[in-house]
Amino acid sequence: xxxxxxxxxxxxxxxxxxxxxxxxxxxxxxxxxxxxxxxxxxxxxxxxxxxxxxxxxxxxxxxxxxxxxxxxxxxxxxxxxxxxxxxxxxxxxxxxxxxxxxxxxxxxxxxxxxxxxxxxxxxxxxxxxxxxxxxxxxxxxxxxxxxxxxxxxxxxxxxxxxxxxxxxxxxxxxxxxxxxxxxxxxxxxxxxxxxxxxxxxxxxxxxxxxxxxxxxxxxxxxxxxxxxxxxxxxxxxxxxxxxxxxxxxxxxxxxxxxxxxxxxxxxxxxxxxxxxxxxxxxxxxxxxxxxxxxxxxxxxxxxxxxxxxxxxxxxxxxxxxxxxxxxxxxxxxxxxxxxxxxxxxxxxxxxxxxxxxxxxxxxxxxxxxxxxxxxxxxxxxxxxxxxxxxxxxxxxxxxxxxxxxxxxxxxxxxx
Numbered sequence: 484x485x486x487x488x489x490x491x492x493x494x495x496x497x498x499x500x501x502x503x504x505x506x507x508x509x510x511x512x513x514x515x516x517x518x519x520x521x522x523x524x525x526x527x528x529x530x531x532x533x534x535x536x537x538x539x540x541x542x543x544x545x546x547x548x549x550x551x552x553x554x555x556x557x558x559x560x561x562x563x564x565x566x567x568x569x570x571x572x573x574x575x576x577x578x579x580x581x582x583x584x585x586x587x588x589x590x591x592x593x594x595x596x597x598x599x600x601x602x603x604x605x606x607x608x609x610x611x612x613x614x615x616x617x618x619x620x621x622x623x624x625x626x627x628x629x630x631x632x633x634x635x636x637x638x639x640x641x642x643x644x645x646x647x648x649x650x651x652x653x654x655x656x657x658x659x660x661x662x663x664x665x666x667x668x669x670x671x672x673x674x675x676x677x678x679x680x681x682x683x684x685x686x687x688x689x690x691x692x693x694x695x696x697x698x699x700x701x702x703x704x705x706x707x708x709x710x711x712x713x714x715x716x717x718x719x720x721x722x723x724x725x726x727x728x729x730x731x732x733x734x735x736x737x738x739x740x741x742x743x744x745x746x747x748x749x750x751x752x753x754x755x756x757x758x759x760x761x762x763x764x765x766x767x768x769x770x771x772x773x774x775x776x777x778x779x780x781x782x783x784x785x786x787x788x789x790x791x792x793x794x795x796x797x798x799x800x801x802x803x804x805x806x807x808x809x810x811x812x813x814x815x816x817x818x819x820x821x822x823x824x825x826x827x828x829x830x831x832x833x834x835x836x837x838x839x840x841x842x843x844x845x846x847x848x849x850x851x852x853x854x855x856x857x858x859x860x861x862x863x864x865x866x867x868x869x870x871x872x873x874x875x876x877x878x879x880x881x882x883x884x885x886x887x888x889x890x891x892x893x894x895x896x897x898x
Contacts, residue, residue: 574828576852578606581624589770593878594844594869595621601868607831607850609869610742614750614842616775617759619743625712628742632716633849635735636819637676637859638745638832639697641752641790643732644669646696647684648786655789659683673793674801676818676859678733685732690722693732699781701758702740706747708760708776716741734821746847749816749834752790753842756781791815791839798863803833805860806867811874812837816866818859828853833862837870843879846870 582599591611598609598621608624622628647653648669658666661679672680685693697703703718716739722728723737730736743761751758758778764770794815797803802818816835823830831850836842846869848862873879 574826574851574853575606576854576857577604579604581605581607581627585623585625586765587621589764589767590621593873593876595623597869597872597876598623600872601865602848605850605865606852607848607862607865608742609865610746610847611869612746612750612761612845612847614753614836614845616773617747617750617761618773618775619707619746619761619763620844622763627849627851629710629712629714630741631714632739632741632744633823633830634821634825635738635740635745636821636830636832637678637681637734638817638819638834639732639735639738639740640673640676640681641794641817642696642700642748643681643684643688643693644673644790644793645783645786646688646692648789649783650688650692652684652687655792669789670793670796673790673817674796674799676797676802681733682729685729688728688732690728690731693728694718694720697738699779700748700751701744701778702738706741706743706761708762710743710761710763713743714741716744735819739825742847742849745832745834746845749836749845749847751781751783752787752794753836753845755787756783794835795839798835802860803835803863806833806835806863806870808867808871808874811871812843812879813839814866814870815839816863818863820858820860823851829855829857831858831860831862833859833866835863835866837873838879844873 581602581604582595587595594611598611602609602623608622608627610622610628611620612618613620648655653659653669655669658668659672659680661667661672661677661683667675667677667680669680671677697718703716705713705715707713717737719731719737723731726734726736731738747758747761757780760776760778762769762773762776764773794817795813797818798807798814798816803816806814806816808814814835814837816833819830819832819834821830822828828851831848833848834846836845838844846866848865850857850862850865
């Protein structure tokens with residue numbers, strides 16, 4: 484009987500131990516859960532603080548970036564405002580009816596219509612001249628053609644070529660070094676309008692010689708006879724401060740040339756050396772009694788074949804290739820592209836003549852504006868459209884041959 488109470492005590496002891504353990508666990512678990520919750524909360528708070536700091540830094544960076552972008556935008560707008568002359572209407576690339584206001588009563592109607600259609604609404608002028616006598620056939624946008632003149636850009640290079648050939652600075656086959664491993668002759672230099680080539684020629688010729696030939700071809704004086712609104716342009720008496728005579732020979736730096744002067748220069752090259760006064764009949768009597776007037780005769784005929792070869796190469800595969808018409812009348816020409824340092828914007832020149840054996844017409848195209856389409860190759864494209872239009876209308880065939888050019892090419896060079 485004594486063993487049962489002892490066993491009962493053992494059972495009660497075990498139950499008590501289990502209840503004590505359960506009570507202890509019940510007491511410990513809430514504390515552990517609370518501690519774990521506090522740890523998790525602390526971790527979340529740490530993460531939140533880190534995220535907040537990162538967000539703050541990101542926002543600061545964004546504000547700084549936006550602020551810098553805003554400053555740049557405002558500065559750019561201020562720069563545009565400072566160059567307010569770009570908003571002048573005469574610097575627009577396109578204008579309505581460039582021929583409006585022209586006195587064209589005695590123009591050649593075929594030439595004028597072709598020029599108007601080719602020029603379209605582009606801000607520019609077209610001057611057409613008969614190289615055999617100096618008669619102006621048509622001027623589209625006479626106001627621009629009669630202006631004070633513009634930088635010639637590269638259209639002055641044929642004059643520099645004549646000076647270099649006549650003074651034996653180069654021969655047609657002379658290879659001039661234009662780069663580390665590049666050499667070029669006169670034909671290629673004219674075809675691709677290489678500036679380094681002509682800068683070297685200018686340095687070898689010197690300013691006095693360059694000035695002499697520029698004056699000989701009519702720069703610095705009115706090209707026309709009896710054209711009241713024409714301006715004489717500018718031929719500087721000293722080398723330009725920027726680039727000197729070298730840049731003067733590659734870009735025409737410091738020179739202001741009118742479209743009429745350029746037309747007279749190209750007419751002289753086309754007809755063999757006779758520099759005519761350009762005449763623009765404005766009455767029926769003047770048109771009926773027209774007589775050529777020679778300003779002077781230049782003995783440059785032996786040099787012209789080499790010069791013409793370069794101008795032909797420019798049209799066939801060079802900077803003026805957009806003017807080429809393989810099936811039409813062959814043209815020879817020279818392009819010019821540069822910025823206008825006086826009025827702002829860009830300039831695009833193309834001076835040319837059609838008919839190698841018997842030149843029939845000289846075309847000078849000048850374009851102005853702000854867009855990159857304003858350049859010499861695009862001016863050549865305008866002239867090419869005129870040539871193609873005239874060819875389709877049999878203009879070159881129907882125009883009688885004029886032997887005045889051949890007879891006028893004789894005589895001594897006036898210095």
